[in-house]
Amino acid sequence: MAERLWPYLITRAGHAPEPGVAGVGGAPVRGLAHGDLSVWVSDAGDGPVARDLESIQRHNDVIVAATTPGLTPVPLRFGQIAGTDALSATLDARADHWLARLDEFAGAAEFGLQVTEDGPRAQNMHADARPGRRFLERLAARRRRTEFMRTAIGRAVAGLVRREHIETTSDELVIARTAHLVPAARVASYRDALARLAAEYPEARFQASGPWPPYSFAA
Amino acid sequence: MTDLIARPDERLRLVELVNRVLDRGAVITGEAVISVAGVDLVYLGLNVVLTSVETARARGMTGPADG
Numbered sequence: 418m419a420e421r422l423w424p425y426l427i428t429r430a431g432h433a434p435e436p437g438v439a440g441v442g443g444a445p446v447r448g449l450a451h452g453d454l455s456v457w458v459s460d461a462g463d464g465p466v467a468r469d470l471e472s473i474q475r476h477n478d479v480i481v482a483a484t485t486p487g488l489t490p491v492p493l494r495f496g497q498i499a500g501t502d503a504l505s506a507t508l509d510a511r512a513d514h515w516l517a518r519l520d521e522f523a524g525a526a527e528f529g530l531q532v533t534e535d536g537p538r539a540q541n542m543h544a545d546a547r548p549g550r551r552f553l554e555r556l557a558a559r560r561r562r563t564e565f566m567r568t569a570i571g572r573a574v575a576g577l578v579r580r581e582h583i584e585t586t587s588d589e590l591v592i593a594r595t596a597h598l599v600p601a602a603r604v605a606s607y608r609d610a611l612a613r614l615a616a617e618y619p620e621a622r623f624q625a626s627g628p629w630p631p632y633s634f635a636a
Numbered sequence: 637m638t639d640l641i642a643r644p645d646e647r648l649r650l651v652e653l654v655n656r657v658l659d660r661g662a663v664i665t666g667e668a669v670i671s672v673a674g675v676d677l678v679y680l681g682l683n684v685v686l687t688s689v690e691t692a693r694a695r696g697m698t699g700p701a702d703g
Contacts, residue, residue: 424664456664470650473657494661507664518662529652626652632660 420500421461422449425479426490426630427508427515430455432483440479441472451505454515457483457490461498468496480630486601489522491515492630518635525579525600527634528627530611532566532592535622559589566593566621573614577603582633592621596633604628 423441432455433448440446440459448455457479473495480492499507508515567583574581574597584594599607608625615623 427662427664470654473654477653477657492656492661494659494663495657497664499664504664527656531648624648626649629652629656630661632656635660635662 421463421498422458422500422504423461424493424497424499424504425457425459425476426483426492427454427456427519428483428488428490429453429519432488432490434479434483438479438482439475441467441475446479449501449504451508452512454508454512456493456504456508458504466496466498477630484526484630487523488519489525489631491518491522491635492632493635494632521579522598522631522634524602525598525631526604526628527631528597528599528604528607528625529629529633530570530593530595530597531624531626532570532594532618533590533622533624534592535620559592562592566618567595569614569617570595570611573610574607577607577610580634584633598631598634599627 423444425440425446428448430450430453433450434446434457438446442459442462444459444462446457446459448457476495480490483490570593571581578597578599580598582596584596586594597607611623611625615621
């Protein structure tokens with residue numbers, strides 16, 4: 418039976434989990450150091466890949482538990498199974514990339530923002546969404562709103578974030594979805610800036626989430 | 637009024653969590669499991685969210701970190 422490990426994150430060598438950190442399925446988490454880096458893993462067992470909400474939450478919890486004020490690990494996507502050799506080879510192949518991410522992430526976390534239409538216009542959206550000129554006009558207007566809002570968000574958080582990730586979505590009520598990598602020292606200012614922006618556009622609904630591990634910036 | 641400062645509701649938090657954990661994060665194996673038994677994990681994740689919100693609420697699941 419091939420070795421089946423569940424990887425959670427990449428961190429610096431020497432940063433090992435505290436005893437008792439449990440991963441997916443309650444399996445103990447350990448660090449596999451290789452060169453300057455370490456990947457935290459647990460035994461995945463032989464069964465099918467876990468895919469319930471609790472496992473998703475656990476995967477995230479391990480990454481959150483590994484985060485310290487000075488070190489934010491690189492979060493790995495859920496559901497990757499590999500052996501020690503494959504993981505070591507991956508660390509080697511992109512060592513510079515992972516070290517650069519660790520430098521960039523240190524002292525920071527990801528924050529999500531979703532801006533949606535609110536109020537009567539949003540409620541009428543589906544009624545109007547039928548083929549025809551009015552629909553196309555609405556589509557064009559929505560694209561303009563999206564571009565406008567993305568620009569407004571970028572301007573509002575300029576100087577407060579290390580990186581910005583703009584998401585695309587097919588959800589027609591969503592005006593903009595973004596993720597920002599925010600240093601801890603800037604979080605309060607970042608929230609204030611978005612609150613001011615939200616106050617400027619009462620017809621839109623602003624919803625923030627975070628802090629998260631920097632999933633959107635890890636690739 | 638803005639609800640920006642308030643914590644997002646539980647459903648949004650779970651959607652955000654599942655989106656991130658399943659669909660983002662670095663892929664390090666050449667054979668990332670992007671589907672389970674032919675079902676796309678993101679789609680699967682959506683179902684997980686839709687069917688699990690009440691369960692999560694009942695268990696009093698908390699956020700990924702204080703925020």
